[in-house]
Structure formats: C-alpha cells, structure tokens
Amino acid sequence: MAGLTGRMSTVVKAKVSKLLDRAEDPAETLDYSYSKQVEQLQNVKKGIADVVTAKKRLQMQEASLQQSVVKLDTQARQAVSSGQEDLARTALERKNVAQTELQGLDTQVTELEEQQQKLTDSEQKLRAKIEAFRTKKEVIKAQYSAAEAQVRISEAATGVGEQMADVGLAMQRAVDKTENMKARADAVSELEAAGTFEDLTALGSGEDDIDRQLKQLSSQPQVDDELAKMKSELGQGGAGSPAQIPATAAGQPAAEPASEAPADAQQPGEGGQS
Amino acid sequence: MIVRISGEDQYRLADGESQRLNELENAVIAIVEGGREDGFADAFRSLLDYVRANGTRIGDDELETSDLILPPADLTFAEAGREFTGEGLVPD
Numbered sequence: 001m002a003g004l005t006g007r008m009s010t011v012v013k014a015k016v017s018k019l020l021d022r023a024e025d026p027a028e029t030l031d032y033s034y035s036k037q038v039e040q041l042q043n044v045k046k047g048i049a050d051v052v053t054a055k056k057r058l059q060m061q062e063a064s065l066q067q068s069v070v071k072l073d074t075q076a077r078q079a080v081s082s083g084q085e086d087l088a089r090t091a092l093e094r095k096n097v098a099q100t101e102l103q104g105l106d107t108q109v110t111e112l113e114e115q116q117q118k119l120t121d122s123e124q125k126l127r128a129k130i131e132a133f134r135t136k137k138e139v140i141k142a143q144y145s146a147a148e149a150q151v152r153i154s155e156a157a158t159g160v161g162e163q164m165a166d167v168g169l170a171m172q173r174a175v176d177k178t179e180n181m182k183a184r185a186d187a188v189s190e191l192e193a194a195g196t197f198e199d200l201t202a203l204g205s206g207e208d209d210i211d212r213q214l215k216q217l218s219s220q221p222q223v224d225d226e227l228a229k230m231k232s233e234l235g236q237g238g239a240g241s242p243a244q245i246p247a248t249a250a251g252q253p254a255a256e257p258a259s260e261a262p263a264d265a266q267q268p269g270e271g272g273q274s
Numbered sequence: 275m276i277v278r279i280s281g282e283d284q285y286r287l288a289d290g291e292s293q294r295l296n297e298l299e300n301a302v303i304a305i306v307e308g309g310r311e312d313g314f315a316d317a318f319r320s321l322l323d324y325v326r327a328n329g330t331r332i333g334d335d336e337l338e339t340s341d342l343i344l345p346p347a348d349l350t351f352a353e354a355g356r357e358f359t360g361e362g363l364v365p366d
Contacts, residue, residue: 125334129337132334132335132336132337133337155339158337160337162340162343170346173348
C-alpha cells in the first residue's frame with residue numbers, strides 16, 4: 001500500500017527539510033516554524049467558522065421552508081373548504097416540493113455538523129501538538145549545540161508538520177462537503193425567488209409556469225391522496241379514489257352549496273397540462 | 275511502528291504487527307483494483323479496527339512521525355480508487 005502509506009510523510013519531510021535549509025540559525029528556524037504553526041491554527045479556526053456559517057444558512061432556509069409548509073397546508077384546507085379544488089391541488093403540490101427540499105436540507109445540516117465536530121477535534125489535537133512544540137523548542141534552544149539542534153528540530157518539526165498536514169486534509173474534506181451542499185441551498189433559493197412558496201391567494205387560481213414545472217416535480221399520487229384526505233377531514237365527501245372526488249362532490253349537493261367546485265376541476269388548463 | 279489514521283489519532287504498534295497489517299491492506303487494495311465496491315467498506319474498516327484495537331494511542335502532546343498513514347475512516351470507494359491511482363488525498 002505504498003500509495004497510501006508513504007505519501008503524507010514524504011510531503012511533510014520534504015517541507016521540513018526545506019525549512020531547515022532556509023535558516024542557518026536553529027533558534028531562528030524554531031521560531032519561524034512555530035509562527036507558521038500558529039498561522040495554520042488560525043486557518044483551521046477560520047475553516048470551522050466557514051462550516052458554521054454554511055450550516056446557519058441552511059438552517060435559516062429550513063425554518064423558512066417549514067413556515068411555507070404550514071402556510072401552504074393552511075391554504076390548501078381553506079381552498080378545499082371553499083370548494084376551490086384547483087387551488088388546493090396547487091398548494092399541496094408546492095407543499096410537497098417544499099417538504100422534499102426540507103428533507104434534503106436536513107441531511108446536509110447533519111453532515112455539516114459532523115464536519116464541524118471533526119474539525120473542532122482536529123483543531124484541539126493540533127493545538128496540543130503546537131504547544132508541545134513550543135515547549136520543546138525552548139529546551140532545544142537552551143540545551144543543544146547547533147549540530148545536535150538540527151536533528152532535534154527536524155524530529156519535532158516533522159511530528160507537528162504531520163499533524164498540520166492531517167488537519168489540512170480534514171479541512172479539504174469539509175470544504176468539499178460544503179461545496180456540495182451549496183448546490184442544494186442555491187436550488188432552494190431559486191425556488192423561493194421564483195415565488196414558489198409565496199402566498200397562493202395573491203396569485204389567484206390561474207396556472208402559471210411554476211405550476212407546470214412543479215407538477216412534474218411533485219409526486220402526483222401523494223398530492224391526490226393528501227387532497228382526498230383533506231376533503232374527508234373537512235367533511236367534503238368520502239375518501240374514495242381521487243378520480244371519483246369531483247363526481248362524488250357533484251352527487252352530494254348537501255355538502256356544499258357552491259356547485260362550481262366540479263366545474264373548476266375540469267377547466268381546460270388543468271386537464272391539458274398533466 | 276507508528277501508524278496514523280488520518281483525521282483521528284496516531285497509534286504505536288509492535289513491529290511484529292506489520293505482517294498482519296500488510297495482509298489487511300492488501301485485501302483493501304485487491305478490492306479497489308478489482309473495481310467492484312462489494313466488500314470494500316468491511317475490508318477497510320477491518321484494517322482501521324485492527325490498528326485501533328492492537329495499537330496504543332499516542333498522546334496529543336507527543337511529537338512523533340508516523341511510519342504509516344492510513345486514509346480517514348469516511349473514505350469512499352471512489353476516493354480509494356483515486357488514492358491508489360491518482361494524486362491521492364493529501365493536499366500539497
């Protein structure tokens with residue numbers, strides 16, 4: 001497993017020997033090396049902050065989508081009560097999309113939380129190593145001759161260098177995961193910007209481009225089921241198969257005086273697009 | 275022999291353990307080279323578990339260089355393929 005085993009050590013050793021070549025004075029090398037380590041530690045802190053920021057953005061989107069789900073559900077119920085089946089269906093389709101996005105966001109928030117935890121652990125380990133290096137460098141400066149110091153510095157610097165490389169790797173993985181989740185966050189932003197989860201009553205019951213796209217996105221049977229359930233809960237006909245709903249409603253004039261409901265359901269725009 | 279599990283810890287193992295480690299590593303490599311993901315996760319986990327179970331963890335304040343560095347536990351099959359063939363996981 002030469003590919004796995006040697007590489008990181010080799011990179012670290014190459015960097016350390018470059019460092020040792022640079023300075024003649026061991027004390028100077030040690031101090032320079034230490035300041036580089038502290039710098040790296042700052043970078044790790046910044047990396048953690050980036051992950052936290054990304055996570056917060058997702059959580060805000062989650063909160064806003066959750067509100068949309070509640071709002072759309074309420075609107076669907078109101079629409080069913082007033083016999084506007086088209087509007088109810090549209091609201092449920094949008095609710096469906098919001099719920100799907102919500103699940104995706106949830107998975108990613110969990111993933112980012114794991115990354116945050118890993119980076120925090122890495123940071124603590126690196127901090128401990130750097131502290132050990134700081135102690136050791138003072139001992140080396142005080143006790144060893146220049147020739148001997150080179151050897152000791154090399155040992156200490158390689159040890160802490162390896163930890164730095166390792167935390168660098170952990171950061172890279174966190175950045176990759178953050179990049180992946182940006183795509184979903186952007187998709188949700190686009191849906192929101194397009195007014196997907198806006199107040200439906202403001203849009204009226206007319207079907208627009210968004211509706212046609214959403215119809216393809218949302219799972220139709222689920223919407224049908226939910227609509228049927230909502231109708232039965234609100235006392236509007238039985239919970240029969242979705243196809244029977246308009247007929248059932250029409251056959252029960254007692255349920256609702258507004259007899260436009262079945263007519264609405266058969267508007268040309270509705271049938272022609274599915 | 276000092277072994278690091280990337281993203282976790284360094285472990286000190288008796289030199290005599292290297293043979294068993296090699297066997298476990300070779301099992302992982304064989305799967306990756308075969309190009310089929312079946313068994314990869316188990317083989318890779320066995321390798322890391324062996325190190326964790328048979329090694330002594332090195333303290334965070336000790337400055338040791340590893341003889342062997344293993345990839346992080348969340349390594350995917352695709353990443354393993356790149357690790358063996360391409361430029362690998364370690365950023366320069």
